[in-house]
Amino acid sequence: MTIALPLAVPVPVAGAARSRWALPLLLSAVFMTTLDFFIVNVALPSARRDLGLGPSLTQLTAASYGLAYAAFLVVAGRLGDRYGRRRVFGIGLALFTAASAACGLAPTGAALVAARTAQGVAAALLAPQVLALLGTLYPGAERTRAFGWYGTAVGLAGVSGQALGGLLIATGPGWRTCFLVNVPVGVAALLGLRRAVPESFGTARPLDLPGAALLAAGLALAVLPFTAPEWWPLALLAAPALAAFAARQRRAADPLLELALLRDGGFAAGLAAVALLFATSAGLSFALSLALQDRHGLSPLTAGLIFTALNAGFVLAAPLARRLPERRAPALGALVLAAGLALLPAAGDPFHLPPGLLLAGAGMGLTMAPLISTALARVAPGSSGQASGLLGTVQELGGVLGVAATGTALSAPGHGLAVPLALALALLVLVLRVNGRTAVRV
Structure with missing residues (x-):
């Protein structure tokens, strides 16, 4: 079970206008991104048979999401502080929705891995913005309750992920439904985002994109050799x-x-x-x-x-x-x-x-x-x-x-x-x- 950790506790903005739909909208994104961490496992065997995935692509389909998430999380919070948390949240949500559609329509294993990687990048963009927005929009006891609902959404996604994935596969057109179900939810959240959630900014801090690129490259070079024997020479470049x-x-x-x-x-x-x-x-x-x-x-x-x-x-x-x-x-x-x-x-x-x-x-x-x-x-x-x-x-x-x-x-x-x-x-x-x-x- 994965837990998104707040990189800071934002100071609530007095008088920040918010809709009663702000919390459900933000938590719907949390639920989707957490669910996809779990749901892929129950979808993998069907996807492997349908797309003819070998062992390497099977592992990459499962691992690419977390790898991209880990690599991009380090700069995602700073992007929201600098360019606006709602804006970066919206970009992440749009990317996650599009990547989910790409997963559901993937014609090959390589296309599925690429789409899963995009999902991981999008999830990394989303997670710190949700926590920062909750901390900004809800003061005092309201903030405590909002973070409590955040934990509930993460927990429910984890508890229901495998069973919900199995149900979607059983009642829909196979494993692709596990990803396509995100599309209408993401589109609905995007349509309501501007009216439900006000914009907020934090202290602009250096992004250090070259540093983030080095981290992403190092992590990828360390992990990829596990998925295919012919890639073990890459491990020499990880250190x-x-x-x-x-x-x-x-x-x-x-x-x-x-x-x-x-x-x-x-x-x-x-x-x-x-x-x-x-x-x-x-x-x-x-x-x-x-x-x-x-x-x-x-x-x-x-x-x-x-x-x-x-x-x-x-x-x-x-x-x-x-x-x-x-x-x-x-x-x-x-x-x-x-x-x-x-x-x-x-x-x-x-x-x-x-x-x-x-x-x-x-x-x-x-x-x-x-x-x-x-x-x-x-x-x-x-x-x-x-x-x-x-x-x-x-x-x-x-x-x-x-x-x-x-x-x-x-x-x-x-x-x-x-x-x-x-x-x-x-x-x-x-x-x-x-x-x-x-x-x-x-």
């Missing part, structure tokens, strides 16, 4: 590109990502744990969706309904995490997650998977919020925006690497679920090691 990006950030007066924060061992360990958690979640969803439909021959709807156990466990356990000591919740959650994943290979019959999935989802719910909050607690208030930016980038990158590594393991029958289990065990070891050696809350 120089990322090193050049890091050097540029160290010299910048106002860096896109404040890498100096990584000198804090507790925060760095928190980032690593978040990356492992999101890699586990994304890898599991990718591997299980392909196994349920391709190996076991289940319909997309049935596969989607089985997935609801994972998300139900998350929703049920997340509130319990707040009642546990923050140092203990991640360790307990990682243990429960690993236990749930260990049960899956023994299930045999796919209809025996829900107990293990429920347990795995509960582990994610117990782990996610405490990991994020304790990592951010290590950072001074003045650097909270930069820390949130790092976390947002790391969570998306973790998901991309989880899909890529799991896809590589799928070439060996029966090993697909081994990668998520290994990642969960690595998460458990990391959390226990940090808790055992220091008093840092991660």
Whole structure:
């Protein structure tokens, strides 16, 4: 499950005119972009058969969205501050709507990957604008409620994504419906945007487009080799590109990502744990969706309904995490997650998977919020925006690497679920090691 993190908390503008439709309109975009992170997994097996996707394009279809999101998120918030949040939101929404149509009409696997990449760029443009606009339009207690509805929209999209995708495939013209359903929603939101949402600006900060390009290139060069053996030489170029990006950030007066924060061992360990958690979640969803439909021959709807156990466990356990000591919740959650994943290979019959999935989802719910909050607690208030930016980038990158590594393991029958289990065990070891050696809350 992916969480968009605010890069800053905007100051509400007194007297900002807004329509009662502002909140539903903004949240509809959040719902769509979050839904597409999940819905693609249940659509992938059908798309793979229809378009003749090989292993490489199958992985890229799943991973390209998160990769583009992670690469462009670092500049998206600054674009809104400089050029207007409503304007950039509208551009992102228009691009997302057009890219969704392109996904639904894609004639080839390469066209589908290109359209998914455009969707990821658009989602990165949208996310920080929504959070900034909510913070600007709703003061005091209203803002708290608005952010609460934001969290609800993200949660509902995550919980319903797999099942809704299966339902759309079952009742519409196949997997393409999962993407085409965004088009009327996006068009309606665009038509009402100007009247419902007032414009707002923030402090104009340097964009550093060359730095963003170096980051995007470095991430792509690091991930693409996982999707095709012939691309492994590209990995040799990833380190120089990322090193050049890091050097540029160290010299910048106002860096896109404040890498100096990584000198804090507790925060760095928190980032690593978040990356492992999101890699586990994304890898599991990718591997299980392909196994349920391709190996076991289940319909997309049935596969989607089985997935609801994972998300139900998350929703049920997340509130319990707040009642546990923050140092203990991640360790307990990682243990429960690993236990749930260990049960899956023994299930045999796919209809025996829900107990293990429920347990795995509960582990994610117990782990996610405490990991994020304790990592951010290590950072001074003045650097909270930069820390949130790092976390947002790391969570998306973790998901991309989880899909890529799991896809590589799928070439060996029966090993697909081994990668998520290994990642969960690595998460458990990391959390226990940090808790055992220091008093840092991660």
